[in-house]
Amino acid sequence: MGYYIDLEKITIDDYRIKLESAYLPPSRMILKEKLDERFGYLKSIGIKNVKGLIQLLKKKDKFTELSKVDCLSGDYLTILLRELNSTLPKPNKLADFIGISKNTIDKLEKIGIKNTEELYGKVIKKSDRKELADSTGIDYQDILELTKLTDLSRIKWVGVTYAQILYDLGVDTVERVSKSAPVDLHTRVNQFIKEKNIFKGQIGLNDIKILIEAATEIPLEIEY
Template sequence: MGYYIDLKSISIDAYKDILKNKTLIPSWKVLENDIDENLSILKTHNINNLDELLITLKEKTKIQEFSRQSGLPENYLAVLKRVVKGYRPKPNRIKDFACIGKDIVLKLEKIGIKNTLKLYDEILTNEKRNQLSRKSGINDNEIMKLTKLTDLSRIRWVNHTFAYVLLKAGYDTVEKVANADYKEMYDTIKKLNEERKIYKAHIGANDMKMVIESAQNLELEIEY
């Protein structure tokens, strides 16, 4: 367990089922073709889980080489790598959260914490959060806000702005997002943004569905 999903724990067979039930954006639709056959080819080349898949397809030259060996198209492999790599989203920087004051950012940076990945292990339990509060001089309410923003930042598609939106909309933990109805979440967030003008991008109901699916893959490791 940890900030990211352990990709060694997701077998190729398990990923077949995930892909069959996953909402795919248009540029990923190639993965819907011949799911069983294509992923079974991976297993014949001793790729048994998603961690091994990313290692095999690490660089463009490796994708080209594996394409020749397996007969799978380069474009298919490139898209597959991109989708799987999304299980490890780039952590959000603490200083990018508009709801976190500069004084708190500086206090965290003083103890070597600049992003949500670094912060994660420090906020897992009440005891750890109390220790962080004493060490940093940050009060309990701000520590809890940081905890929830860190939790939400683990979800694919969730940048610093959308983590804040989810927090303000009441979907303030991975568990709440994972258990949400995507239509209700869409309506709630749309209404919130109309009132507060937090972001300009168009985020549709289908986007909410993908966020929820991503949250459902994460371990609920933080104690609240």
């Protein structure tokens, strides 16, 4: 296990079943269409797992070849690849989190830690966090805060701002997100956004459902 989900362990059949019941934004609802036919074809050409599917779709010649198959299309494959890639979210830069002092960031950067993926392996156990705090001179509570922000950053579509909102609400770990009630979290998140004037508009209920569903798929490795 690690920062990311092990995509090699997700079979094509598992992913098809996941898409069947997944909460998806309107722009990706095409992924629910012709599931048996499309994934049956992908299996027939030897694709066994999600990792293999991503690798195949990233090859331009293979992508072009697949887009000519009757049950597939370029538009469908493009959206499928976007959805697949979202399971491997880009790490958040530690320096972008508000409330973390420049001194703390500088100390971490000095030992080669600039983003959440790089920090992850150093904070999994409490003893790891204590060792990092002792070796860098960073306060343990600051390390713990960054640990939780790192944990939240493992969820797809959770950028710096979203992670900070969840942390400030006390929904500060992957496990707590996964156990949240959608309607309650939706209300709390949008109330917080409005009160703090973080941005205009609201996060939709479906987006919250996607967040919670994504959190349930992430291994709970960090010990608190």
